[in-house]
Amino acid sequence: MTVQLYDTKAQALREFVPLDPGNVTIYVCGPTVQSGPHIGHLRGALSFDILRRWLAHRYGRVTFVRNVTDIDDKVLANATDTEPWWALAYRMELEFTRAYTAIGILPPTYEPRATASIPQMQEIIQRLIDAGHAYAAPSGTGGTDAAGDVYFDVRSWPDYGSLTRQSLDAMEPAADADPRGKRDPRDFALWKGAKPDEPSSAAWESPWGRGRPGWHIECSAMSRRYLGPEFDIHGGGLDLRFPHHENELAQSTAAGDGFARYWVHNGLVTVGAQKMSKSLFNFILAEDVLRERDPLVVRYALAAAHYRSNLDITASSFDEAEAAIARIRTFLERAARTLRDDTDDVRLEAQVPEAFAAALDDDLGVPQALAVLHETIRDGNSALDDGDREAALRAFADVAVMSGVLGIDPLDPQWRSADASAEASALDALVRTMIAQRADARAAKDWASADRIRDAIAAAGIALEDSPDGTHWSLIDG
Numbered sequence: 001m002t003v004q005l006y007d008t009k010a011q012a013l014r015e016f017v018p019l020d021p022g023n024v025t026i027y028v029c030g031p032t033v034q035s036g037p038h039i040g041h042l043r044g045a046l047s048f049d050i051l052r053r054w055l056a057h058r059y060g061r062v063t064f065v066r067n068v069t070d071i072d073d074k075v076l077a078n079a080t081d082t083e084p085w086w087a088l089a090y091r092m093e094l095e096f097t098r099a100y101t102a103i104g105i106l107p108p109t110y111e112p113r114a115t116a117s118i119p120q121m122q123e124i125i126q127r128l129i130d131a132g133h134a135y136a137a138p139s140g141t142g143g144t145d146a147a148g149d150v151y152f153d154v155r156s157w158p159d160y161g162s163l164t165r166q167s168l169d170a171m172e173p174a175a176d177a178d179p180r181g182k183r184d185p186r187d188f189a190l191w192k193g194a195k196p197d198e199p200s201s202a203a204w205e206s207p208w209g210r211g212r213p214g215w216h217i218e219c220s221a222m223s224r225r226y227l228g229p230e231f232d233i234h235g236g237g238l239d240l241r242f243p244h245h246e247n248e249l250a251q252s253t254a255a256g257d258g259f260a261r262y263w264v265h266n267g268l269v270t271v272g273a274q275k276m277s278k279s280l281f282n283f284i285l286a287e288d289v290l291r292e293r294d295p296l297v298v299r300y301a302l303a304a305a306h307y308r309s310n311l312d313i314t315a316s317s318f319d320e321a322e323a324a325i326a327r328i329r330t331f332l333e334r335a336a337r338t339l340r341d342d343t344d345d346v347r348l349e350a351q352v353p354e355a356f357a358a359a360l361d362d363d364l365g366v367p368q369a370l371a372v373l374h375e376t377i378r379d380g381n382s383a384l385d386d387g388d389r390e391a392a393l394r395a396f397a398d399v400a401v402m403s404g405v406l407g408i409d410p411l412d413p414q415w416r417s418a419d420a421s422a423e424a425s426a427l428d429a430l431v432r433t434m435i436a437q438r439a440d441a442r443a444a445k446d447w448a449s450a451d452r453i454r455d456a457i458a459a460a461g462i463a464l465e466d467s468p469d470g471t472h473w474s475l476i477d478g
Helices: 039-059 073-078 085-102 114-130 215-227 238-254 286-292 295-303 315-339 342-349 354-361 366-386 389-406 418-443 447-459
Strands: 004-007 012-015 024-028 062-066 134-136 150-152 188-193 211-213 230-237 259-266 269-271 462-467 470-475
Touching (some): 024 039, 024 215, 039 085, 039 230, 039 259, 039 269, 039 286, 039 295, 039 389, 062 215, 073 085, 114 134, 114 188, 114 211, 114 215, 114 238, 150 238, 188 215, 211 215, 215 230, 238 259, 286 295, 295 315, 315 366, 315 389, 354 366, 366 389, 418 470
Parallel strands (some): 024 062, 024 230
Antiparallel strands (some): 004 012, 150 188
16 A cells, blocks of 8 residues: 655655554645635635545544634725624634535544634744744834734745745745835735734734734644644645745744645636636635535536646536436446345445555546546446346445545435435436336336336436336436
8 A cells, every 4th residue: 555645845746654654644724714615615625525535544544634714814804894804704614614514525623713823823933033033023113014013034944935946036025014024025924913904803912012923824833733743744725835835834844843744735726727716706606506506516526637637617517527426326226226235235345446546546546536436337237237246246335435435425315405305205206106107008008108108207317227126217327
């Protein structure tokens, strides 16, 4: 067993060797909750959900931390007189949670909010000041705009830029704070002094005056608090590599922590080859997609491409995913119906096929893993057609375990909403009534009526399968 992951910092595939083989540790940058989630957020969270599931399958235990940035310039900017920043942040956090849950993303082991780790942030900042890698804005410099600000001194840390392989002099100035208190325009804010136009509730006492944390220090503090000074994997979207992850790496290592051993980044969702972004107003809200599409279909569509590739999502993406889910469901239901009680035993004993495991071990190759899954479905259907019970059972077990690992088993109870169950029951009752009418017509040798009923069922997109134990129906694939 060798899992390989593409390490963004090394810019190469690396064999994954966890610090503790009995407990893989992962920190993923979660949402800044200034507004609701779009499907780009879902794709990013889903990428690491599948990584987590696979590493749990390989190693048994994964401690998974995904934070919530609930204090930030954007959160404050979107607050109103009737909805203060903390209320907005909580409401948006709930929206993210609902969307994540809808598409089967497992809840984190810990999901800390930034505002709950202010003392830990201040402790790291003080260590950086003591080590000569950070400084408070000089008194009287920059006026009130810089009062109370603390900055990371990028020129004090020779490795700054190592994550994204940039030279310091080629970098743009950091735009996260007024530059007048900075020694270098590329220095970034660790602590932001309280401003007169910001609510008093968005400031905390500190050795440098009342204020709030900079964005980057939040993740350094929370990852250290919940996973320790060194952990296995740091994840996030490609757009976070700079400046966010570059700055996290610099401040944590300059403070003396080993920090992340592997850097894993997911590709973005694009619209017409342009990054989906709230700032560009080209995003598709998660709630809109989930209102129009089956959540399981959304999960499949967002997971089908390799996690590091950009995904240009279209209506056809969801149509193809819907057809794929139908193929999985139809085979599993047909096999369970035909093989009956034997399927329960093989489910418990099933192991993932070697080709499937090899695909996921190779930098989480979900497209290749899905190819193995669908090839197994084709073989299983052929075995059912040929009456090869042993081969059909083996295929059923393989498909069940593979779809379970990826979180796309359509027979899993999590995908059965109350509305969907009611609709399915109503459809089943109608189709069974027509099947009974067809059976009566055949018994009376009224072949014309029997054919007419069968054609009407087929026209509705439903296939019938006559077997020794009765007639069964399924939706026609595609």
